[in-house]
Amino acid sequence: MTLSFWQHATREPEVRADVAIVGGGVVGCSTAYWLHRMRPSLRLVIVEAGMLAQGASGRNAGFLLPGTAADYATAVATYGAERARRLLHFTRENREMIATELRGAAFDLEPSGSLTVAGSAAEEARLLDSVSLLRADGMPVAFIPRDETNRRLVARGYGGALYVPSGAMLHPVRLVRHLAGESEARLLTHHRVAALQEAGGDVVLETPVRRIRAGQVVLALNAYLPQLVPALSPFVRPVRAQMLATEPAASRWLQVPVYSHEGYYYLRQLADGVVLLGGARHLHADEEQGYEDATTEALQADLLRYLHFHFPQARGLGVRHRWSGVMGFSPDHLPVVGAVPGLDGSVWAAGFTGHGMGFGFRFGRLLADVVLGTPHPDGLELFSVRRFPRPQTARPSVPAGE
Numbered sequence: 001m002t003l004s005f006w007q008h009a010t011r012e013p014e015v016r017a018d019v020a021i022v023g024g025g026v027v028g029c030s031t032a033y034w035l036h037r038m039r040p041s042l043r044l045v046i047v048e049a050g051m052l053a054q055g056a057s058g059r060n061a062g063f064l065l066p067g068t069a070a071d072y073a074t075a076v077a078t079y080g081a082e083r084a085r086r087l088l089h090f091t092r093e094n095r096e097m098i099a100t101e102l103r104g105a106a107f108d109l110e111p112s113g114s115l116t117v118a119g120s121a122a123e124e125a126r127l128l129d130s131v132s133l134l135r136a137d138g139m140p141v142a143f144i145p146r147d148e149t150n151r152r153l154v155a156r157g158y159g160g161a162l163y164v165p166s167g168a169m170l171h172p173v174r175l176v177r178h179l180a181g182e183s184e185a186r187l188l189t190h191h192r193v194a195a196l197q198e199a200g201g202d203v204v205l206e207t208p209v210r211r212i213r214a215g216q217v218v219l220a221l222n223a224y225l226p227q228l229v230p231a232l233s234p235f236v237r238p239v240r241a242q243m244l245a246t247e248p249a250a251s252r253w254l255q256v257p258v259y260s261h262e263g264y265y266y267l268r269q270l271a272d273g274v275v276l277l278g279g280a281r282h283l284h285a286d287e288e289q290g291y292e293d294a295t296t297e298a299l300q301a302d303l304l305r306y307l308h309f310h311f312p313q314a315r316g317l318g319v320r321h322r323w324s325g326v327m328g329f330s331p332d333h334l335p336v337v338g339a340v341p342g343l344d345g346s347v348w349a350a351g352f353t354g355h356g357m358g359f360g361f362r363f364g365r366l367l368a369d370v371v372l373g374t375p376h377p378d379g380l381e382l383f384s385v386r387r388f389p390r391p392q393t394a395r396p397s398v399p400a401g402e
């Protein structure tokens, strides 16, 4: 977007802050929360292109699941036993911190437990392996056999399931608003950062509304990071996910969030009977790339096919809402944190890969530690961009005309 001479000349007065957090999602607002908690004297601003929770944080299913997106047996095979254990520990801390630090009632936190349900015999075998591995790593879980799973869910066609007592559900928009409120940060919503650059030891952020000058910057943009800093595009790519919400069903048959078919389908039911369902991305992999905010008939039809197959009682339910959101996938499907190229003391985080609620609040604490210069913050080496070979040398691009 260009700005005219007149628009540029009539921008609002510059805002100064100690730390500017760009991105008003769960990660940005958690970072603001922890910065305020750890150093209340800091002047904080949250700079958001749209409204708070405009991105994936306001469009997700509200599942709060420990662990990574993959089942634990796969995580151990992929990342190694030690790294998988530490990732699990990090997400368990996320869950515990949400319970102990925040007022769960403010964002409808339901400590329901969760079910990861097998869609195939191979997945069921991995869930069984995961049960032993998780127990060995100190996590209380249970395996629910196939018939019992279908009975409990009032469903048909599912395999066995992994029950995780610490799994939970929440209202994601209310969570983000709660975090932002508790942080006491100044909220600059509808301020899209178009460029950032170093100026006399500060970082200057240009938006169409005003200029923001800060000592340090946190880029909590997830999928959108490469739009602002193209040099970081190797570390995050945009992947779309779609969801729907039905009209209220006569009864509530799901008391827990259900994550099935390797996480390619996820659904829950609200107290009033509304079913929230997402997924089917794997059936439309080519279309579900990029930043376009749109739903497609074909994918939405696949979601309903899944719902009607496993829950015949849902067949008469109309669909009230359909929406999409953009996730940021990293090369190894784990979050990434790094220094902003060319801006000393500033940091970026991205690549939450469809699981950002499971990491976000704890990750905000990690980013706050990095900003405040805490020596060897817990978790930093787990997520550091240094695990990838590509060196970060490029400076952020400053679009012409700004």
Ligand SMILES: Cc1cc2nc3c(=O)[nH]c(=O)nc-3n(C[C@H](O)[C@H](O)[C@H](O)COP(=O)(O)OP(=O)(O)OC[C@H]3O[C@@H](n4cnc5c(N)ncnc54)[C@H](O)[C@@H]3O)c2cc1C
Binding pocket: 022, 023, 024, 025, 026, 027, 028, 047, 048, 049, 050, 051, 052, 053, 054, 055, 056, 057, 058, 059, 060, 061, 062, 063, 064, 065, 191, 192, 193, 194, 220, 221, 222, 223, 224, 228, 240, 241, 242, 243, 278, 324, 325, 326, 327, 328, 350, 352, 353, 354, 355, 356, 357, 358, 359, 360
């Ligand atoms: C449909 C769907 C379902 C999901 N379900 C779950 C789930 O149940 N559980 C789970 O753990 N995870 C889930 N996820 C993933 C989860 O939502 C994300 O991992 C998480 O929200 C990422 O948070 P974030 O704060 O890093 O990014 P975002 O929430 O995307 O925040 C980034 C923000 O930056 C803003 N922004 C972009 N560009 C600029 C700019 N130039 N200037 C200023 N601001 C800018 C955006 O508007 C946005 O608000 C789901 C995602 C989707 C899309």
